Amino acid sequence: MLTIWGRANSFNVQKVMWLIGELELPHLHVEAGGKHGGLDEPEFLAMNPHGKIPLIKDGEVAVWESHAILRYLAASYERPLFWPAAPADRARIDAWMDWAHTALQPDFLNGVFWGYFRTPAPKRDMPKVEAALAQCTQHFSLLDGMYDDGRHFLLGDHMSLADIAIGTHLYRYFEMEIDRPELPHLAEYYQRLQNRPAYRHGVMIPFDDLYGRLDF
Numbered sequence: 001m002l003t004i005w006g007r008a009n010s011f012n013v014q015k016v017m018w019l020i021g022e023l024e025l026p027h028l029h030v031e032a033g034g035k036h037g038g039l040d041e042p043e044f045l046a047m048n049p050h051g052k053i054p055l056i057k058d059g060e061v062a063v064w065e066s067h068a069i070l071r072y073l074a075a076s077y078e079r080p081l082f083w084p085a086a087p088a089d090r091a092r093i094d095a096w097m098d099w100a101h102t103a104l105q106p107d108f109l110n111g112v113f114w115g116y117f118r119t120p121a122p123k124r125d126m127p128k129v130e131a132a133l134a135q136c137t138q139h140f141s142l143l144d145g146m147y148d149d150g151r152h153f154l155l156g157d158h159m160s161l162a163d164i165a166i167g168t169h170l171y172r173y174f175e176m177e178i179d180r181p182e183l184p185h186l187a188e189y190y191q192r193l194q195n196r197p198a199y200r201h202g203v204m205i206p207f208d209d210l211y212g213r214l215d216f
Helices: 011-023 042-047 066-076 087-117 126-146 161-175 184-194 197-202
Strands: 002-005 027-030 055-058 061-064
Touching (some): 002 011, 011 066, 011 087, 055 066, 061 066, 066 161, 087 126, 087 161, 184 197
Antiparallel strands (some): 002 055
16 A cells, blocks of 8 residues: 655645545555654665655655655556656646746745744744745746636646646645735636645645744
């Protein structure tokens, strides 16, 4: 059986849990990291020497890093709509996945969510937070424009791994008490995601217990 290690309220774990739900894969979820610990255990480090989550083991195959896991699962379980076989189609998806990982996630997750939400108020570097939030406004406004043509998902009528990599951000972005521009198309997209059981189960995990905590 497929096994995944990671705490349910971890952002990168949520990407993987969302896809597992979409693929309806039987799995065992082992809470690990944060208060659950376990990342420095020899058995865990033998599978992932970096001691990070998420980690999956599928039979004898261990895979770490969230986007590597997404690609592995989509390829292994033959769901071509998520990550098709044609190199040109994969490249379109990969480009957005890489953008999410190298631009959107650093500015939002690291700059805003960690810099503001998870940092105790006296320790916040507000100029850095505001600069990151300004970058996020550009990123999410760009995404809002992508849906101006009525498409349902980022690259058309079908969900792909690009939606997983990007859509995971939206629960926290729209539910946090932060300044946001009016993004009607992105808000409609977020509503469509909320209608998916796999998104609600895998991503919409309350995060109030993380407020002002850097030690979780």
